[in-house]
Amino acid sequence: MFNKIMVVCTGNICRSPIGEGLLRQALQGKNKTVISAGVGALVGHPADPMAVQVSNSHGLDISGHRAQQTTLGLLSAMDLILTMDQTHSSWILQQYPQLRGRVHKFQKWNGDKDVEDPYRLPLAAFEKAYADIEAGAQRWMTYL
Numbered sequence: 001m002f003n004k005i006m007v008v009c010t011g012n013i014c015r016s017p018i019g020e021g022l023l024r025q026a027l028q029g030k031n032k033t034v035i036s037a038g039v040g041a042l043v044g045h046p047a048d049p050m051a052v053q054v055s056n057s058h059g060l061d062i063s064g065h066r067a068q069q070t071t072l073g074l075l076s077a078m079d080l081i082l083t084m085d086q087t088h089s090s091w092i093l094q095q096y097p098q099l100r101g102r103v104h105k106f107q108k109w110n111g112d113k114d115v116e117d118p119y120r121l122p123l124a125a126f127e128k129a130y131a132d133i134e135a136g137a138q139r140w141m142t143y144l
Helices: 015-026 049-057 072-076 086-095 123-140
Strands: 004-009 033-038 080-083 103-105
Touching (some): 004 015, 004 086, 015 033, 015 049, 015 123, 049 123, 086 103
Parallel strands (some): 004 033, 004 080, 080 103
16 A cells, blocks of 8 residues: 655756645545655755646646655655656666655656656646656546
8 A cells, every 4th residue: 555655856946846735635635644855856946837837727736836856855754756857866866776666757658758847848848747747647547
C-alpha cells in the first residue's frame, strides 16, 4: 500500500509542486501523505510564479509551497517516489540503490514519458507540463 508518496523534480519549484498538489487534492481524506522535493532543490523558495499561475487557472493552489532537497531520510520514509523524468530516477537509484522498486516515473502509465521542465520557458511550457502531470496523476489514482 502506498501511504507515503514523494514527487521529485530538479528544483522543486515547477513540476513536483504541481504533482504534489494534484495528488494531495485527489487523495484528500484518504489518510495519505504526499510531499515533494528536488534533486537540486532551490531550498526554501516558493513555487515558480508561472507554476502558481497555471495551477490557479486549474483550481489548484500551490502558493504555500516551499522547496526542499531530497535526502536519504526523506526518500527512505516513502512508499512510492514519483519522478518527473529519467534523470531524476537515475540520480536517486545511483545514490540510493536500496530504493529500487519504490522509484517510478510520474508518467509510468502514460508511456513512461518524461514531463519536460518548463523552468524559465514561456507560459505554454507550463501549461504543457501541467497537462502532462495531471494526466499522470489521474492514471496513478488507479493504483493509489
